[in-house]
Amino acid sequence: MPELAEVSRIVHFLRQHLVGKTLSKVSVQNDDIIYGKAGTTAAEFQKAMEGKKVTGAGQQGKYFWIAMSSPPHAVMHFGMAGWLKIRDADTYYYRTDKPEDKEWPPKYWKFLLETDGDTKTEAAFVDFRRLGRIRLVDCPADEIRKYSPLKENGPDPVADKDIVSEEWLAKKLRSKKVPIKALLLDQANISGIGNWMGDEILYHAKIHPEQYSNSLDDDQIKELHSAIHYICSTSVELLADSEKFPADWLFKHRWSKGKKNTPSVLPNGEKITFLTVGGRTSAVVPSVQKKTGPVAKDVSSEDVSSAPATSKRKRASVKKEESESEAHEEDAKPKKTGPKRQSRTSVKKEDIDETEAKPVEAQQTTRRRSGRLRK
Numbered sequence: 001m002p003e004l005a006e007v008s009r010i011v012h013f014l015r016q017h018l019v020g021k022t023l024s025k026v027s028v029q030n031d032d033i034i035y036g037k038a039g040t041t042a043a044e045f046q047k048a049m050e051g052k053k054v055t056g057a058g059q060q061g062k063y064f065w066i067a068m069s070s071p072p073h074a075v076m077h078f079g080m081a082g083w084l085k086i087r088d089a090d091t092y093y094y095r096t097d098k099p100e101d102k103e104w105p106p107k108y109w110k111f112l113l114e115t116d117g118d119t120k121t122e123a124a125f126v127d128f129r130r131l132g133r134i135r136l137v138d139c140p141a142d143e144i145r146k147y148s149p150l151k152e153n154g155p156d157p158v159a160d161k162d163i164v165s166e167e168w169l170a171k172k173l174r175s176k177k178v179p180i181k182a183l184l185l186d187q188a189n190i191s192g193i194g195n196w197m198g199d200e201i202l203y204h205a206k207i208h209p210e211q212y213s214n215s216l217d218d219d220q221i222k223e224l225h226s227a228i229h230y231i232c233s234t235s236v237e238l239l240a241d242s243e244k245f246p247a248d249w250l251f252k253h254r255w256s257k258g259k260k261n262t263p264s265v266l267p268n269g270e271k272i273t274f275l276t277v278g279g280r281t282s283a284v285v286p287s288v289q290k291k292t293g294p295v296a297k298d299v300s301s302e303d304v305s306s307a308p309a310t311s312k313r314k315r316a317s318v319k320k321e322e323s324e325s326e327a328h329e330e331d332a333k334p335k336k337t338g339p340k341r342q343s344r345t346s347v348k349k350e351d352i353d354e355t356e357a358k359p360v361e362a363q364q365t366t367r368r369r370s371g372r373l374r375k
Helices: 004-017 042-049 141-146 166-174 180-185 195-205 218-237
Strands: 023-028 054-060 063-068 073-077 083-086 109-115 122-126 133-137 273-277 280-284
Touching: 004 054, 004 063, 004 083, 004 218, 023 042, 042 063, 042 073, 042 109, 042 133, 054 141, 063 141, 073 141, 166 180, 166 218, 180 195, 180 280, 195 218, 195 280
Parallel strands: none
Antiparallel strands: 023 109, 054 063, 063 073, 073 133, 083 122, 109 122, 273 280
16 A cells, blocks of 8 residues: 555645645545545535635645645545546556556546646546545644544654654664564554565664564664664655665565566575565565564464564556555455466455554554556
């Protein structure tokens, strides 16, 4: 599913194409899951948005919002495969040459926005898996983060850089005994980190994903803190465009898993392995990420907390993304597929990722993605 960097990309385009314009027309498709489970209806959304001016757009982790000239405001989450398309704009973090992706209105749209003026903008929220959420939050625009669901989520490492300090991180790590990968994926701890970002952070910090969070020493915490800010800020600055990611990132070389005659190795020959941490798939470079303390597999089952899993993504054909367990619920059970490239409608069970702020013990999801098509 879209992580912090991908959601940041959408916020960028919202600010570029919608902010400052009035929504002259809002069309909706009734959906009791996408709207209903977030506590609203399509009709209520239409009434709240139509005729109003878009005054801003923002983000906290995997959530984003459109601020209107008066409350309520739209707060959204993409779930596993949702996205926001803007007509004639390259909003996707991957490119596709499928004819159906050029259609307008696009398939599986949940709402369509149209602005006034000579250079009108048309935008659409799409979600074929119906795991996304669209809700209305009735509050002043500058207080959206003080209300549910954002108030239950942890700080955003980019928007709240000052909060996510080394001291804050050390306290958080030492207060929990869970695999470090699980802690990073728990949105109640830190907002926005999903599977590929979590693996990238741990690779750069040289920390094994199975190691318990409370066993990291001061030097490891320092490296982890640095890696969190480096990976998150860099990927956001690059608008999640994977072609522009640094060549030494694990991201560039992790997607060969399951492909015939394609070894999972870094350019220097170091092997990439894949293991399951609490039900989640993680890409690991054993020669770099050494176990320096207790790990989940080294203790008895009663000491192991149930933790999140993880998986893949890139910028090319559409692959699977992380799933959302919205407001303490799972709405779909993904189907298992073979090792070959997945279609837009299939997803591996181990490739679903958690998105809502939930205790680690309650998490049971992951995600997958693809590689960007060259022009």
